[in-house]
Amino acid sequence: MTTFRAVEGVFQGPPVHMVGDGFRVSNYFPGGTNFGQRFSPFILMDYNAPFVFPPSTQVKGVGAHPHRGFETVTIAYEGYVEHHDNKGNHGIIGPGDVQWMTAGSGLLHKEYHEKSFSERGGLFQMIQLWVNLPRTHKMHPPKYQELLKTDMGYAELPDDGGMVRVIAGSFNGVTGPAQTFTPVNLFDISFKAGGKASFELPATYNTAAMVLKGSAVINGDRKAVEGDFVLFTNTDGVIHIEGQTDDTLVIVLSGEPIDEPVFQQGPFVMNSRQEVFQAFVDFQDGKMGPADF
Numbered sequence: 512m513t514t515f516r517a518v519e520g521v522f523q524g525p526p527v528h529m530v531g532d533g534f535r536v537s538n539y540f541p542g543g544t545n546f547g548q549r550f551s552p553f554i555l556m557d558y559n560a561p562f563v564f565p566p567s568t569q570v571k572g573v574g575a576h577p578h579r580g581f582e583t584v585t586i587a588y589e590g591y592v593e594h595h596d597n598k599g600n601h602g603i604i605g606p607g608d609v610q611w612m613t614a615g616s617g618l619l620h621k622e623y624h625e626k627s628f629s630e631r632g633g634l635f636q637m638i639q640l641w642v643n644l645p646r647t648h649k650m651h652p653p654k655y656q657e658l659l660k661t662d663m664g665y666a667e668l669p670d671d672g673g674m675v676r677v678i679a680g681s682f683n684g685v686t687g688p689a690q691t692f693t694p695v696n697l698f699d700i701s702f703k704a705g706g707k708a709s710f711e712l713p714a715t716y717n718t719a720a721m722v723l724k725g726s727a728v729i730n731g732d733r734k735a736v737e738g739d740f741v742l743f744t745n746t747d748g749v750i751h752i753e754g755q756t757d758d759t760l761v762i763v764l765s766g767e768p769i770d771e772p773v774f775q776q777g778p779f780v781m782n783s784r785q786e787v788f789q790a791f792v793d794f795q796d797g798k799m800g801p802a803d804f
Contacts, residue, residue: 516714521741533624537557537558539558555639558638560738573621583641584697594621608659649782656688696716
């Protein structure tokens with residue numbers, strides 16, 4: 512008899528707010544739930560649910576801002592995001608692509624709607640995660656991983672039930688392209704109606720699944736609808752997800768907790784108040800690079 516990994520709780524995100532003028536997000540955590548260390552190494556998730564932005568001659572987004580001590584992971588489902596930073600990096604991601612940025616020791620970057628997308632307008636759907644870095648890597652030199660749709664690992668579900676796209680870690684032996692500093696599994700599952708996915712992740716890993724589209728049944732008896740964030744207990748067991756419609760889309764986040772103090776203030780995530788204070792000093796002194804890029 513199959514032992515399922517139990518559901519600890521199901522959460523919906525708080526009301527949406529604008530980040531800059533280009534991202535209409537619900538801050539699932541930490542703003543929407545009191546997860547704290549409960550969901551380490553993930554420390555933030557902003558979800559821009561599907562939203563049609565009208566055509567605009569003004570490029571919408573977020574201007575130059577600093578980061579230190581963690582990684583940002585931007586997952587594009589609809590629309591196009593462009594970015595560049597004060598280290599000379601530049602890129603564009605669109606549907607199926609992921610940008611994995613290691614802020615590390617610090618940099619300034621801008622994120623905004625790609626110019627031609629902004630001009631024509633259209634459907635926009637994105638997730639941005641913040642993934643913590645362990646103490647030994649918080650001052651790692653900044654870097655980018657531009658993970659295109661064609662780079663991902665793909666695994667077919669049984670009985671033509673759908674497809675798993677593996678971004679990081681692995682699903683049933685299929686590995687994703689992202690390089691991570693601590694163990695992370697990040698994948699989404701596109702279901703056909705009645706498609707089934709079963710998998711097992713280490714009990715010590717903090718694990719959740721979120722329905723981005725459609726509806727699903729978790730472990731045979733727990734229905735989850737669009738926008739539901741399903742948090743699992745830290746126990747052994749199989750996670751079983753069944754898609755209820757042809758367009759059901761579920762993202763799974765799982766990672767080994769980083770057992771260290773976390774002190775976050777604004778755009779910096781460090782291990783102590785003093786380290787965050789130093790980050791602000793370094794930013795103001797220009798040690799993270801110029802702000803006029």
